[in-house]
Amino acid sequence: MARQGLPRTPGAAPAQPPAPVQENEQPQQAAEPVAATSAPAASGGVRRGLPRPGATQAAAGQAPAQQAASAAAEQAEQPAEPVSAPLAAASGRRGLPRPGAASTPAAAESAPAAPIAPAPEQAQVPAAPQPAAAKTQAQPAAKPSAAPAKPAPSAPGALAKLWATARGKTLLLAVGLLVLLGAAVLAARWLVSLDSVQSFLARYPGETHLPEGAPVGLPAWMGWQHFFNIFLMVLIIRSGWQVRTQRRPPASWTAKFGKNPKKISINLWFHQFLDILWLVNGAVFVILLLTTGQWMRVVPTSGEVFPNALSAALQYLSLDWPTENGWVNYNSLQVLAYFATIFLAAPLAAITGFRMSGAWPTSAEKLSRAYPIEVARAIHLPVMFYFVAFIVVHVALVFSTGALRNLNHMYAAQDAVNWTGFWIFFASLLVIVGGWFAARPILLAPLASLFGKVGR
Ligand code: HEM
Ligand code: HEM
Numbered sequence: 005m006a007r008q009g010l011p012r013t014p015g016a017a018p019a020q021p022p023a024p025v026q027e028n029e030q031p032q033q034a035a036e037p038v039a040a041t042s043a044p045a046a047s048g049g050v051r052r053g054l055p056r057p058g059a060t061q062a063a064a065g066q067a068p069a070q071q072a073a074s075a076a077a078e079q080a081e082q083p084a085e086p087v088s089a090p091l092a093a094a095s096g097r098r099g100l101p102r103p104g105a106a107s108t109p110a111a112a113e114s115a116p117a118a119p120i121a122p123a124p125e126q127a128q129v130p131a132a133p134q135p136a137a138a139k140t141q142a143q144p145a146a147k148p149s150a151a152p153a154k155p156a157p158s159a160p161g162a163l164a165k166l167w168a169t170a171r172g173k174t175l176l177l178a179v180g181l182l183v184l185l186g187a188a189v190l191a192a193r194w195l196v197s198l199d200s201v202q203s204f205l206a207r208y209p210g211e212t213h214l215p216e217g218a219p220v221g222l223p224a225w226m227g228w229q230h231f232f233n234i235f236l237m238v239l240i241i242r243s244g245w246q247v248r249t250q251r252r253p254p255a256s257w258t259a260k261f262g263k264n265p266k267k268i269s270i271n272l273w274f275h276q277f278l279d280i281l282w283l284v285n286g287a288v289f290v291i292l293l294l295t296t297g298q299w300m301r302v303v304p305t306s307g308e309v310f311p312n313a314l315s316a317a318l319q320y321l322s323l324d325w326p327t328e329n330g331w332v333n334y335n336s337l338q339v340l341a342y343f344a345t346i347f348l349a350a351p352l353a354a355i356t357g358f359r360m361s362g363a364w365p366t367s368a369e370k371l372s373r374a375y376p377i378e379v380a381r382a383i384h385l386p387v388m389f390y391f392v393a394f395i396v397v398h399v400a401l402v403f404s405t406g407a408l409r410n411l412n413h414m415y416a417a418q419d420a421v422n423w424t425g426f427w428i429f430f431a432s433l434l435v436i437v438g439g440w441f442a443a444r445p446i447l448l449a450p451l452a453s454l455f456g457k458v459g460r
Pocket of ligand 2: 240241243244245247248272275276279280283353354355356357358360361362381384385387388391
């Protein structure tokens with residue numbers, strides 16, 4: 005995974021965020037100023053999988069188009085050198101303003117036009133006084149003379165500028181989240197020191213009693229199901245993201261069956277191919293959960309799960325983590341998270357995905373009107389974000405609450421502290437990485453052609 009967030013060393017460039025659509029587009033637009041300024045805003049949008057019925061844009065799809073529009077507008081304002089300025093700005097540092105930098109009166113006077121945090125829009129303001137070349141050009145000369153009159157941006161102004169860029173937004177959100185988390189930890193530590201909260205924690209220790217006859221331990225089938233799920237999930241998230249972001253998919257696919265088969269991108273074909281395997285795996289998992297009694301560990305069986313989940317959350321937040329006993333019983337926060345993932349998020353991904361897929365019976369007009377495709381599209385993507393958030397927190401907790409023991413539970417079906425589970429987990433990671441690299445057009449095309457026609 006690429007590192008994100010603030011630079012570790014002062015002055016080091018922040019890591020690239022995971023290539024959001026807009027980011028990918030910026031350099032391209034900078035390199036093609038003419039096209040960017042003359043093209044209508046919609047042309048900057050990203051192709052997103054299946055052809056849209058009518059010309060409806062998904063709600064989520066409007067943001068990139070607007071960004072493209074504003075980028076085009078910005079470039080239209082560029083009097084000269086439209087290429088080099090945005091490029092220079094794009095390669096510049098984009099982190100938070102350094103303490104003291106450019107905010108002191110002296111700095112403001114001596115470098116009136118120098119932006120605090122270079123951002124693409126700021127390319128409009130000519131950078132610090134340029135050597136001869138800039139002076140000989142009549143057009144840009146007009147601007148620098150006007151620029152010194154501008155006061156240096158105030159702190160809120162600089163923040164607003166930072167917020168205006170995708171990278172700045174990510175950075176500010178990350179910093180804000182960290183601050184919030186710090187405040188929540190302090191608040192939780194204060195709360196648990198209160199007598200009333202102490203007695204609440206004693207009454208609700210963070211987990212509920214399991215029903216009579218609940219099984220103890222995790223069987224081997226669970227390990228296999230869990231592994232297949234991760235393997236497929238990684239590729240599903242990746243192919244879904246490609247459907248969303250790739251403008252020119254490497255190949256197309258058309259079904260051999262059906263009356264009027266639609267041509268779709270090979271990414272979307274792969275996404276749906278994986279979805280079928282994932283649904284089969286999920287169905288087997290749920291059947292096994294129900295028939296072996298394992299469901300009792302992941303389905304809340306009493307209302308007490310809620311105060312207990314609150315108790316567990318307080319314990320996590322106050323950094324006095326609840327005792328881990330996943331072999332016998334999950335804590336209530338785990339129960340709620342696993343339940344939501346298996347029984348809410350997964351079905352939601354499936355029913356919204358089905359609505360957008362070629363398998364949806366479009367001839368059922370009433371049904372289609374009652375459940376518009378836009379609704380499905382607006383839900384599908386947030387569900388993916390839920391999965392990603394769940395996985396990040398889940399894996400972080402697996403590793404920070406007794407990694408070897410937890411990995412033994414899931415990967416070696418035993419409650420012991422040794423390296424067996426870890427090595428099985430490690431081998432499973434190699435398989436996942438292998439799958440990731442194998443899932444490229446050159447190998448996907450022959451597979452896809454077994455089920456339909458692959459073309460350009
Ligand atoms: C590298 C990735 C992952 C690792 C290392 C991992 C590890 C584990 C471990 C060790 C447990 C047992 C917890 C315990 O004994 O306390 C567990 C349970 C579980 N994990 Fe994961 N997990 C991963 C990814 C995922 C993903 C992608 C999902 C679903 C989207 C998932 C869903 C679950 C569920 C639903 C359970 C509860 C299973 C049950 O008892 O019925 N995990 N995981
Ligand atoms: C049975 C399950 C699923 C089916 C049938 C399905 C189907 C689809 C279809 C047809 C599209 C194309 C939508 C379009 O034309 O714009 C799509 C997009 C996508 N899918 Fe799925 N999907 C499923 C599960 C998942 C899961 C589990 C994830 C991630 C956790 C996921 C992530 C995505 C993403 C990120 C997109 C792009 C969404 C966008 O452009 O806004 N899908 N899916």
